[in-house]
Amino acid sequence: xxxxxxxxPSLENLLHETRAFPPSAAFAAQANAQPSMYxxxxxxxxxxxxxxxxxxxSWERPFTQTLDWSGAPVAKWFADxxxxxxxxxxxxxxxxxxxxxxxxxxxxxxxxxxxxxYADLQREVSRAANALAALGVTKxxxxxIYLPMLVESVVAMLACARIGAPHSVVFxxxxxxxxxxxxxxxxAKVVVTADGGYRRGAPSALKPxxxxxxxPKDGEPATTVEHVLVVRRTEQDVEWTEGRDVWxxxxxxxxxxxxxxxxxxxxxxxxxxxxxxxxxxxxGILHTTGGYLTQCASTHKNVFDLKAESDVYWCTADIGWxxxxxxxxxxPLTNGATQVLYEGTPDTPHRGRWWELVExxxxxxxxxxxxAIRTCMKWGEDIPAGFDLSSLRVLGSVGEPINPExxxxxxxxxxxxxxxVVDTWWQTETGAIMISPxxxxxxxxxxxxxxxLPGIAADVVDDEAHSVPDGGGGYLVLSEPWPAMxxxxxxxxxxxxxxxxxxxxxxxxxxxxxxKDEDGDIWLLGRxxxxxxxxxxxxxxxxxxxxxxSHDIVAEAAVVGAADETTGQAVVAFVILRGxxxxxxxxxxxxxQVQEELRSHVAKEIGPIAKPRRILVVAELPKTxxxxxxxxxxxxxxxxxxxxxxxxLADSSVMDLISAGLATNKPGSED
Ligand code: PRX
Numbered sequence: 001x002x003x004x005x006x007x008x009p010s011l012e013n014l015l016h017e018t019r020a021f022p023p024s025a026a027f028a029a030q031a032n033a034q035p036s037m038y039x040x041x042x043x044x045x046x047x048x049x050x051x052x053x054x055x056x057x058s059w060e061r062p063f064t065q066t067l068d069w070s071g072a073p074v075a076k077w078f079a080d081x082x083x084x085x086x087x088x089x090x091x092x093x094x095x096x097x098x099x100x101x102x103x104x105x106x107x108x109x110x111x112x113x114x115x116x117x118y119a120d121l122q123r124e125v126s127r128a129a130n131a132l133a134a135l136g137v138t139k140x141x142x143x144x145i146y147l148p149m150l151v152e153s154v155v156a157m158l159a160c161a162r163i164g165a166p167h168s169v170v171f172x173x174x175x176x177x178x179x180x181x182x183x184x185x186x187x188a189k190v191v192v193t194a195d196g197g198y199r200r201g202a203p204s205a206l207k208p209x210x211x212x213x214x215x216p217k218d219g220e221p222a223t224t225v226e227h228v229l230v231v232r233r234t235e236q237d238v239e240w241t242e243g244r245d246v247w248x249x250x251x252x253x254x255x256x257x258x259x260x261x262x263x264x265x266x267x268x269x270x271x272x273x274x275x276x277x278x279x280x281x282x283x284g285i286l287h288t289t290g291g292y293l294t295q296c297a298s299t300h301k302n303v304f305d306l307k308a309e310s311d312v313y314w315c316t317a318d319i320g321w322x323x324x325x326x327x328x329x330x331x332p333l334t335n336g337a338t339q340v341l342y343e344g345t346p347d348t349p350h351r352g353r354w355w356e357l358v359e360x361x362x363x364x365x366x367x368x369x370x371x372a373i374r375t376c377m378k379w380g381e382d383i384p385a386g387f388d389l390s391s392l393r394v395l396g397s398v399g400e401p402i403n404p405e406x407x408x409x410x411x412x413x414x415x416x417x418x419x420x421v422v423d424t425w426w427q428t429e430t431g432a433i434m435i436s437p438x439x440x441x442x443x444x445x446x447x448x449x450x451x452x453l454p455g456i457a458a459d460v461v462d463d464e465a466h467s468v469p470d471g472g473g474g475y476l477v478l479s480e481p482w483p484a485m486x487x488x489x490x491x492x493x494x495x496x497x498x499x500x501x502x503x504x505x506x507x508x509x510x511x512x513x514x515x516k517d518e519d520g521d522i523w524l525l526g527r528x529x530x531x532x533x534x535x536x537x538x539x540x541x542x543x544x545x546x547x548x549x550s551h552d553i554v555a556e557a558a559v560v561g562a563a564d565e566t567t568g569q570a571v572v573a574f575v576i577l578r579g580x581x582x583x584x585x586x587x588x589x590x591x592x593q594v595q596e597e598l599r600s601h602v603a604k605e606i607g608p609i610a611k612p613r614r615i616l617v618v619a620e621l622p623k624t625x626x627x628x629x630x631x632x633x634x635x636x637x638x639x640x641x642x643x644x645x646x647x648x649l650a651d652s653s654v655m656d657l658i659s660a661g662l663a664t665n666k667p668g669s670e671d
Pocket of ligand 1: 275398399402423425426428449512526527
């Protein structure tokens with residue numbers, strides 16, 4: 001194992017809790033997934049995906065070739081086919097006579113609602129596509145979307161897809177600086193944003209961050225953005241740049257509600273989504289159209305057992321993350337599902353808000369993150385018990401390892417002890433679910449994502465890339481190309497190869513540690529690189545370190561993810577301060593001041609989600625003789641454990657100093 005070995009609970013602890021829940025006969029009898037799918041895909045993997053692509057996606061020109069892997073590691077799937085993702089997500093359902101079916105039950109945080117049918121969606125997306133075209137957006141142009149969870153967010157993404165303009169959604173919680181660097185990297189032509197959104201009972205602003213992100217800055221090239229399309233949500237006053245800024249409700253309302261989709265090649269870029277890697281610079285993960293749509297639709301149908309005519313589906317993820325892309329927008333809509341879209345937080349105006357929504361809309365499939373489940377556990381089971389949750393029939397989990405206790409609570413309290421729970425492992429890079437039980441087929445195990453889906457080849461290997469035997473641990477790899485795989489890092493093919501394909505010859509290295517149990521089932525154990533997972537959000541230690549050292553008072557910084565009961569991991573920073581600031585931090589008031597200054601600085605540089613939970617001021621950092629920071633030891637300190645083997649340190653007294661110095665450091669406020 002490398003220096004950053006996984007921090008998740010040991011396999012022994014996990015297995016201690018293990019019980020398998022076989023599917024009920026009734027569920028199995030009506031399930032979309034069938035055991036034969038594994039056999040079929042094993043016998044003819046490409047044939048399996050070609051069938052899925054033909055069955056679940058509409059093609060303008062059918063493909064004749066399934067996979068071209070000659071340019072490995074850049075795959076081409078269904079390359080000679082043409083299609084349009086928005087047509088697949090919207091128009092074809094209207095053409096099939098389902099125009100009156102509800103696509104989206106929108107619920108705003110203040111309680112306002114909006115019901116959008118597939119026919120409504122077709123008109124809205126067409127109008128928005130015409131409005132974008134009128135602003136000069138054409139096939140291939142990039143559009144950045146910086147919006148809260150609104151119907152317009154889904155419409156904006158689909159409008160881009162409709163004209164073949166790759167979108168790049170930036171999570172609304174990222175700062176102006178983070179937005180600026182993403183806009184610059186993607187060389188976006190248009191930004192779609194809102195005046196703001198509702199969060200925790202109050203309007204919060206978004207437009208000012210866009211204004212700041214687009215403002216001229218010394219030493220940086222002028223922005224490529226020509227227009228900003230602004231959704232009015234909160235009626236807040238906004239600064240207005242004449243000629244650049246355009247109101248959505250004016251431009252879109254005035255546009256024609258008929259628009260001919262632009263047919264694109266299967267390999268045409270659908271979107272770029274930035275995610276944190278092991279370096280300071282976020283990576284623009286590139287996804288294309290045909291393969292991505294195929295795997296999103298196939299997994300959404302089979303992993304959640306979707307029955308489009310009768311189910312009400314709800315994925316709580318924000319569209320700013322990949323889960324929102326694949327399982328709010330492209331998967332469910334391609335399958336013609338009816339879904340709930342909720343703008344706000346689970347505890348506004350009360351801690352039963354989610355369960356109230358499940359009852360109100362009769363949600364039958366719920367997909368959320370372990371961190372949310374653990375938060376609800378903390379609030380107490382009498383809260384969900386106050387609502388009728390009997391409509392639920394499948395529960396999904398994503399984003400981080402789910403501990404068996406949370407899994408069991410989810411099944412028992414939310415699922416009435418009958419619903420299958422599917423723990424789904426995947427990544428921004430994989431585009432769609434890769435490892436998960438199939439409800440109706442797999443006997444589920446609390447805490448394990450278990451098996452690669454049909455048509456997916458996953459394995460756990462040791463340092464020499466050898467598959468580990470059952471009962472062994474190592475690194476998770478993917479050994480065959482899959483339809484929704486990333487096609488690269490925007491503008492940086494070499495970084496794509498280095499990051500994912502250089503660790504093990506011919507294998508995709510996911511960055512996760514994993515183990516196989518005695519049945520061969522896979523248990524995910526957390527990242528083995530410098531990526532943290534805080535509340536299911538992916539953050540880079542290096543990126544936060546860069547943010548910290550960009551502050552004048554910081555000489556050096558090291559960041560670790562410390563285990564946290566609710567959020568999975570929490571950001572803990574160790575900093576060496578410059579000159580007199582080190583003395584300032586020596587007093588209780590000064591220490592609190594320094595903490596706040598640095599936390600706000602990280603929020604400004606990256607976003608509030610990246611703010612360290614604790615900042616510890618230290619005189620030295622533990623480094624190896626080659627100068628590498630030993631984060632493992634810092635994690636021991638951050639988790640209040642005895643410090644592990646420090647023999648490779650250049651100066652072994654450093655850890656004593658750090659541990660001794662902790663008494664003078666107060667933890668920061670929690671938020
Ligand atoms: O470490 C794994 C963890 O989240 C990482 C991917 O993060 P991101 O690209 O932001 O995508 C999150 C949503 C798909 C993975 O490398 N992860 C995701 N799902 C699971 C998980 N870890 C354990 N179990 C999961 N089900």
